[in-house]
Amino acid sequence: MKQMKLFLGPQHPGMHGNASVHLYVDGDIIKRSFLLPGMLHRGFEKGMERHSWVNNISLIPRVCVVEPDINEMAFAMGTEKLLGLEVPERAHWIRMIILELARLSIHLMAYGGLGGPTGNYTLMYHAHADRNSILDIFEQISGHRVYHQYIVPGGVRKDLPKGIEKDIHAFIDDLESRYEEYRDLGIENPSIVARITDTIMLPADVVWELGVTGIGMRSAVNKPYDIRKVMPYARYDQVEFYAPFADYSDARARIDCKLQEVLQSISIIRQCLIKIPEGPVRVPLGRGQSMRWTVPKGYVYSPVESSRGEFGYYMVSNGGTNPWRVGVRGASYPQGLLGIEKYMPGTRLDDAALWVDTMGVCSPEIDR
């Protein structure tokens, strides 16, 4: 039979972000596939070199659209490492609350995204409604809904508003009470279970070959390989949580790990709200002017655990007011490019969107 070329994306209900997967299909089996990135290339790495360190604070959250806070955290941590700066204790805990709320919001969005390719839009509506509540909390904390620019080098921009603890508790209690409902809608739903069990596999040797991290890696190698556990940043060494893992990585195991992480994030937020101390939230950087500070020479890689794996900034300073080079290690780069080229062929056409969804491919961090 003759092969036919089809495009998945950029406009497709199962495709996240502006990237296109080119598929060569024979019948409904994919024979050859590759990702066409570049529709979202905005030249961030060049842009960061052309702006001062302080200007970059407003530029970096745009690198990943749905999960901006990890960018802020990686950038802030890298700058602090170069400056040799110690952040106030309270700022660490506020950062953790922000990061875990962001993790909840992206997990909800990704889990709800499962509704697109499987045709179960109820799940998506529920998840987006809950994500909206998180954005409301972010709006109260930082004044912004999506790009918060809240975690800055030296701490956080300002202290938490009074009474926000009540809102956060109310939200996470509500989300936790409906956790089983979420499971029933998605991962326990018979129409979806049939689509995700024993399919879209990610064996451990493929994980090491591609360099996949995060949930994809943990669900395959059966080890808690999480940056928060292995090399803890902020105060993740002082809270109790576990990184969910599994030894059989089909699509279902990965989604299951994701849902377990939701519970862990809720638990971390609760512990943070109890343990958070009083005190200042930001230290002055103390080098040069407030807007044109300089950073000493150095090379640093600052990784954080995003919802899709190890996300890092490689930062080089030559001692000036601008970064000399900032490189972004997107968490979904390996599975998004090489993974689609090598391991998507062989799956069925209707599973292509699920493949992209459950592997956690995020096109903005491939394009930068």
Place this chain on the structure above:
Amino acid sequence: MMNSMSNIEYVKGLIEKGFKVLETDVIDQYQVSFVVKQADVLQVLVTLKNAGWKQMSYLSAIDWPDETKIEMVYILMNWERAVHVQIRSKIDRNDPVMPSIITVYPGAKYYERECHEFFGVKFPGNPDYEKQLILEMWDDMPPLRKDFDPQAYSDRKFTKREYNQDYKILSEDNKLKEKREARKERAQSLKGGPKA
């Protein structure tokens, strides 16, 4: 998991024993960087991979036009020992050639392709490195080199748009124009700060 400082010592011993290291820098308890000669890079990577650094986290380059060098960066990760290792090596900027590492780390394939696109580094051994990836129909020098000026490129490539500068002040109470002038002045005064 072992003590992280002893892990740093372990990797330092591993690399410094076998190769000529030009510079070692312990960045923090989870990260160490080595500068090695270009000829040693592949062997260093093989040594590290056999010692457990199974994951390649990042591959990129840094442009240093003043020294006419391009610096290659490889970041490897060992999850058991919890150490990120940076391997850096400077290569000639005018004819940058770096042997491909896809035989050691297959995941480097697209990183090298991207690096060729943005820095012009050639990677013999990688079958696809010359194909375009992100920049469609690019017709200028590799854009992440320091002498590439995006402003000049955009001025040359695209026609200037003309904006209507006139605006009416509808009511006497409207202080928009004064505000705008004041803001412009303030921006100018900030620009003239002392150079660092």
